[in-house]
Amino acid sequence: MNKIISVGLKGVKKVKIGSGNPLVFIGGPCAIENEKHTFKIAKSIKKICDQLDIKWIFKACYDKDCRSSLSSFHGVGIDEGLNILSKIREEFKVPVVTDFSDASWASRTAEVCDMLQIPAYLCRQTSILRAAAETKRPIHLKKGQFMSPWNIKNSVKKIENFGNNQILLTERGTFFGYNMLVNDIRSLPIMAETGYPICYDATHSIQMPTSMGNISGGQREFIPYLVRAAVASGVNALFMEVHDNPQKALSDPGTVLNIKYLKKILEQAKFFHKVRLKFSKINGKFDVE
Amino acid sequence: MLSSFYKSKIESLFINLDKIPYVYENSLFKEALDQMINNKLGVLCVVNNNLDLKGILTDGDIRRKLIKIQKPLSAFFADDIINHINKQPFTVNKTITVLEAITIMSEKKIWDLPVVENKKLIGILHLNDILKKLINNKI
Numbered sequence: 170m171n172k173i174i175s176v177g178l179k180g181v182k183k184v185k186i187g188s189g190n191p192l193v194f195i196g197g198p199c200a201i202e203n204e205k206h207t208f209k210i211a212k213s214i215k216k217i218c219d220q221l222d223i224k225w226i227f228k229a230c231y232d233k234d235c236r237s238s239l240s241s242f243h244g245v246g247i248d249e250g251l252n253i254l255s256k257i258r259e260e261f262k263v264p265v266v267t268d269f270s271d272a273s274w275a276s277r278t279a280e281v282c283d284m285l286q287i288p289a290y291l292c293r294q295t296s297i298l299r300a301a302a303e304t305k306r307p308i309h310l311k312k313g314q315f316m317s318p319w320n321i322k323n324s325v326k327k328i329e330n331f332g333n334n335q336i337l338l339t340e341r342g343t344f345f346g347y348n349m350l351v352n353d354i355r356s357l358p359i360m361a362e363t364g365y366p367i368c369y370d371a372t373h374s375i376q377m378p379t380s381m382g383n384i385s386g387g388q389r390e391f392i393p394y395l396v397r398a399a400v401a402s403g404v405n406a407l408f409m410e411v412h413d414n415p416q417k418a419l420s421d422p423g424t425v426l427n428i429k430y431l432k433k434i435l436e437q438a439k440f441f442h443k444v445r446l447k448f449s450k451i452n453g454k455f456d457v458e
Numbered sequence: 459m460l461s462s463f464y465k466s467k468i469e470s471l472f473i474n475l476d477k478i479p480y481v482y483e484n485s486l487f488k489e490a491l492d493q494m495i496n497n498k499l500g501v502l503c504v505v506n507n508n509l510d511l512k513g514i515l516t517d518g519d520i521r522r523k524l525i526k527i528q529k530p531l532s533a534f535f536a537d538d539i540i541n542h543i544n545k546q547p548f549t550v551n552k553t554i555t556v557l558e559a560i561t562i563m564s565e566k567k568i569w570d571l572p573v574v575e576n577k578k579l580i581g582i583l584h585l586n587d588i589l590k591k592l593i594n595n596k597i
Contacts, residue, residue, distance in 0.1 A: 317532060317533065317536075319532070319533040319536035319537070320532070320536055322486070322536055322538075323536075326484075359533075
């Protein structure tokens with residue numbers, strides 16, 4: 170029961186994610202810093218995705234409620250953020266996704282966004298899952314760093330019970346002791362047992378949560394390795410946050426990918442995805458019993 | 459006396475739905491185990507929303523799976539029950555006789571038989587209840 174979800178309301182190019190469909194890229198800056206910068210990043214991504222013929226969904230957040238420190242950039246806020254996302258959507262005809270950390274923001278967010286994202290830390294928060302489900306938008310559910318891949322099923326069941334079965338499940342690393350994430354590729358096929366399409370978040374997966382005292386660090390040199398491994402394992406979508414100047418990024422400077430590398434990485438990802446698709450058509454879903 | 463007991467219907471002997479372990483087909487393995495523990499029976503029925511019987515799981519099935527499926531218990535508990543059941547169990551309807559029922563149990567080496575009416579689960583016939591009746595009524 171491999172499900173395919175369709176992302177994109179009226180006015181944008183619809184993107185299908187799931188079995189048999191080409192790899193989808195979900196990306197953008199971690200946070201909306203300002204309108205000009207958001208447009209700059211979106212324009213660069215569009216150019217790359219057009220060149221590589223990859224369907225994409227633009228992602229950026231208006232409120233970063235999970236910052237380690239109060240002094241960190243919290244976001245431009247829901248009003249300005251949704252306004253900018255709406256303009257991006259209109260200008261580039263691209264579906265947009267953003268996360269929300271408070272159940273009361275869901276319906277307003279869904280008025281603009283084609284897809285709603287559940288932050289990993291909140292992946293089992295019933296009120297958030299209910300609010301997202303009730304918007305009837307596709308839901309990008311990130312598996313918490315603390316959660317085993319088989320337990321994401323509980324959150325999936327909550328969403329289904331609230332009447333929504335358009336779900337994309339994302340792996341973004343798993344806590345390994347303190348301030349460290351590891352990536353367990355086994356989680357991709359395990360989460361796929363739910364039947365829903367699977368996404369791999371390559372930039373958050375290399376995060377070292379709050380490893381810098383009051384801010385998270387990361388080892389972005391491992392992004393290409395993990396992308397290749399995840400895509401070859403059969404994910405349906407790839408998520409990466411990009412920035413034109415990572416060190417100056419207002420959010421997640423330790424993990425965002427420098428956009429100058431995006432084309433190289435997506436080109437490889439597309440290639441590996443095609444190979445995986447070819448062999449899954451020959452061998453079936455499983456290569457071994 | 460004994461022969462009339464053998465010829466009697468199982469109708470008054472089987473355990474009704476409200477006292478047997480059963481779960482819906484979208485349940486997790488752990489929820490199924492809870493039901494078996496709460497109802498103190500070594501067999502569980504899995505039904506759809508119409509209460510149609512989809513299959514059963516027995517203590518023996520669980521033992522064999524524990525050996526065969528090399529997963530952490532927490533992962534095993536989160537599995538969908540539907541992937542682990544016997545989808546073609548022996549069933550009976552409530553109009554069969556005690557003799558017919560214990561003949562099936564003896565031949566198939568089982569002591570629980572789901573009782574169905576037009577595919578719908580209505581209870582379980584448990585060998586123990588037949589034995590109890592034999593002993594208590596000194597048949």
